[in-house]
Amino acid sequence: MRVLVVEDDPLVGDGVRRALNGGGFAADLVSSAEAAKSALDTESFDLVIADIGLPRQDGLQLVRSLRNRGQIVPVLMLTARDGLEDRVKALDLGADDYLTKPFQVPELLARCRALIRRANSVANPRMVFGDLELDTTRKSVTAAGKAVELSQREWAILECLILNAGHIVSKNKLMSTIADWSEDLTLNAVEVYVSRVRAKLGGAALISTIRGLGYRIDEPRK
Amino acid sequence: MTAPSIRKRLLGLLLLPAVLILIAGTLSDYFTALAPYRDAYDQALFDAALAISAHVRVGSGGQPTLSLPPDAIAILRYDSYDSIFFKVTTESGSFIAGDRDLPQLARESNNPARGFTRYHGESVRLVTYRAKGPTGLLDVSVAETLHKREHTRSRILLSSLAVDISQLSLVLVLIWIGVRLALGPLRSVEAQISRRSARDLTPLPRESIPTEIQGLVAELNRLFITVRATSDAQRRFLESAAHQLRTPLAGLQVQLELLTEDPTAAPVRERLAPLLEATQRLTHTTQQLLALARSDEAANLRWEFAQIDLQDIVESTVADRISAALTAGIDIGADTQPGAVQGVRWLLLEALSNLVNNSIAHTPAGGTVTVRCGTAGGTAFLEVSDSGIGIPVDERERVLGRFFRGSNARGAGSGLGLAIVAEVAQLHAATVSIDSGLGGKGTTVRIAFQPPGPQLNR
Numbered sequence: 001m002r003v004l005v006v007e008d009d010p011l012v013g014d015g016v017r018r019a020l021n022g023g024g025f026a027a028d029l030v031s032s033a034e035a036a037k038s039a040l041d042t043e044s045f046d047l048v049i050a051d052i053g054l055p056r057q058d059g060l061q062l063v064r065s066l067r068n069r070g071q072i073v074p075v076l077m078l079t080a081r082d083g084l085e086d087r088v089k090a091l092d093l094g095a096d097d098y099l100t101k102p103f104q105v106p107e108l109l110a111r112c113r114a115l116i117r118r119a120n121s122v123a124n125p126r127m128v129f130g131d132l133e134l135d136t137t138r139k140s141v142t143a144a145g146k147a148v149e150l151s152q153r154e155w156a157i158l159e160c161l162i163l164n165a166g167h168i169v170s171k172n173k174l175m176s177t178i179a180d181w182s183e184d185l186t187l188n189a190v191e192v193y194v195s196r197v198r199a200k201l202g203g204a205a206l207i208s209t210i211r212g213l214g215y216r217i218d219e220p221r222k
Numbered sequence: 223m224t225a226p227s228i229r230k231r232l233l234g235l236l237l238l239p240a241v242l243i244l245i246a247g248t249l250s251d252y253f254t255a256l257a258p259y260r261d262a263y264d265q266a267l268f269d270a271a272l273a274i275s276a277h278v279r280v281g282s283g284g285q286p287t288l289s290l291p292p293d294a295i296a297i298l299r300y301d302s303y304d305s306i307f308f309k310v311t312t313e314s315g316s317f318i319a320g321d322r323d324l325p326q327l328a329r330e331s332n333n334p335a336r337g338f339t340r341y342h343g344e345s346v347r348l349v350t351y352r353a354k355g356p357t358g359l360l361d362v363s364v365a366e367t368l369h370k371r372e373h374t375r376s377r378i379l380l381s382s383l384a385v386d387i388s389q390l391s392l393v394l395v396l397i398w399i400g401v402r403l404a405l406g407p408l409r410s411v412e413a414q415i416s417r418r419s420a421r422d423l424t425p426l427p428r429e430s431i432p433t434e435i436q437g438l439v440a441e442l443n444r445l446f447i448t449v450r451a452t453s454d455a456q457r458r459f460l461e462s463a464a465h466q467l468r469t470p471l472a473g474l475q476v477q478l479e480l481l482t483e484d485p486t487a488a489p490v491r492e493r494l495a496p497l498l499e500a501t502q503r504l505t506h507t508t509q510q511l512l513a514l515a516r517s518d519e520a521a522n523l524r525w526e527f528a529q530i531d532l533q534d535i536v537e538s539t540v541a542d543r544i545s546a547a548l549t550a551g552i553d554i555g556a557d558t559q560p561g562a563v564q565g566v567r568w569l570l571l572e573a574l575s576n577l578v579n580n581s582i583a584h585t586p587a588g589g590t591v592t593v594r595c596g597t598a599g600g601t602a603f604l605e606v607s608d609s610g611i612g613i614p615v616d617e618r619e620r621v622l623g624r625f626f627r628g629s630n631a632r633g634a635g636s637g638l639g640l641a642i643v644a645e646v647a648q649l650h651a652a653t654v655s656i657d658s659g660l661g662g663k664g665t666t667v668r669i670a671f672q673p674p675g676p677q678l679n680r
Contacts, residue, residue: 211555
């Protein structure tokens with residue numbers, strides 16, 4: 001996995017690059033939007049992390065020109081400003097996520113993994129989440145190499161949670177994922193399926209219940 | 223002390239002279255109307271005196287006598303209101319006829335002489351006429367009590383008062399209406415200003431402004447422009463300060479985090495940990511100060527309030543704080559019912575997130591934090607309750623102040639979190655209340671918004 005970091009502050013840029021390396025990513029650091037564009041023209045990257053406050057062309061302009069040129073690489077924006085307008089604008093222009101400075105390393109890595117996983121899930125049938133490996137064509141799961149037997153509905157729930165890792169997935173969304181035409185499902189049924197998935201995965205992934213909102217899956221802390 | 227009022231001033235300046243003029247008019251009317259009546263009544267007395275003097279004849283002893291028969295005297299003395307008295311004497315004062323003890327007026331240049339005197343304990347009007355008698359000059363005095371004169375006088379007084387009071391009332395009403403109409407343009411300017419949003423700092427249009435307050439409005443507009451320039455500068459300053467503070471902090475924090483994990487730095491790890499902690503505390507305080515400064519700024523600025531869905535605010539906040547809660551072993555949840563307010567989204571997020579952070583920091587592992595929103599009794603609310611250590615009752619007011627930390631506060635807080643909550647609430651015309659949580663344990667903080675109405679535009 002290769003990440004392009006666009007950051008003009010040397011301390012932050014170096015920190016992000018090192019953090020990515022530590023998280024198992026290859027990372028290249030450039031300090032301007034212009035340099036980022038020429039790097040993206042010649043090389044291929046799985047993710048771009050761009051600061052909004054770049055000199056000359058800023059990060060928002062960079063995202064716009066990438067999207068205008070049809071480049072679909074996921075973009076995570078970093079911003080030191082807390083104005084909501086910036087974030088909304090960034091997402092409108094085609095950024096995939098944003099993170100406010102200062103951030104914590106685990107948060108940065110989790111966001112990067114989620115963005116890459118989501119981007120790859122379309123093309124690549126193999127999805128990795130911590131110790132879990134999912135094969136989306138055969139609908140099979142292994143935890144640390146050992147097969148986990150899941151029913152179709154349990155598998156659909158796990159896939160939905162992992163594709164939205166780091167975010168809350170509501171019960172309603174899970175219900176619509178597993179509902180088929182022949183049967184009326186209740187929200188209670190969703191609870192039952194989730195607790196079965198949780199039990200079958202054991203410690204390979206953490207599925208937290210957020211009372212009143214839904215569920216969230218996280219990689220187990222090491 | 224009350225503020226000076228142009229209307230009261232105008233009314234005072236117009237009404238006082240008007241009242242004085244009308245009172246003077248009343249008095250003058252009264253006295254003018256009185257004179258003819260007095261003269262008419264006096265004329266009647268004089269006529270009587272004249273009639274009496276014509277009936278003085280030379281009597282048997284050569285002495286002058288009054289030759290009126292008793293019937294005629296009775297008629298002379300008859301009056302339905304007053305008692306009439308008379309006396310006839312010679313020039314030298316020898317009594318000829320009538321009421322012997324009736325006083326006479328001292329001789330004056332006027333003939334007949336007129337005046338008031340007292341007779342038998344009553345005030346009387348007296349006319350003394352010097353007439354030529356058959357044997358020389360005579361003094362004929364006729365007097366009457368004052369009943370019909372008093373009666374006439376009070377009737378004149380009453381009728382002039384009635385006329386003048388109705389005139390006065392009419393003038394009062396006209397002046398009052400006139401002043402109101404004249405000040406109408408002022409009120410329309412006032413209405414124009416009060417209709418504006420408090421955040422609207424565009425100059426007032428000057429076309430419909432009366433000449434008298436053009437200067438005032440011009441000054442107001444100049445003030446608007448200054449305030450706008452100042453708050454624009456303030457916003458640019460804060461944006462720049464946020465950037466200048468956060469970027470190095472971000473670098474510092476990420477590098478320290480990486481160093482702490484770096485095996486080659488193992489010998490100094492013990493010294494790195496407090497550095498990282500201090501950086502995180504510095505980061506936190508910086509965030510809080512920036513938020514507070516921006517909410518101050520928002521209070522003065524034309525931040526556009528928008529319709530905000532509170533369920534969305536709660537979900538975003540909980541989603542943002544889940545990791546922290548789960549790490550702390552806290553069961554975090556939401557209970558959302560529909561609720562909407564006019565507000566500034568990022569400020570509401572900041573306030574709610576501060577409340578949730580506080581709850582997470584002050585709730586032991588195994589406890590619960592629940593974030594609620596909804597509408598109760600027509601007003602929307604946001605609420606965070608926890609099963610934590612609670613806030614002592616006597617500190618609940620003070621924790622909303624800046625840099626105050628509860629006596630049992632935990633962790634490295636800045637003492638600004640609840641101050642931000644209070645500021646945000648104030649900006650949204652909402653109230654913050656702090657209570658114990660369920661069963662008297664823990665803390666419940668509730669932000670209750672105003673029912674929808676015009677105050678939200680302010």
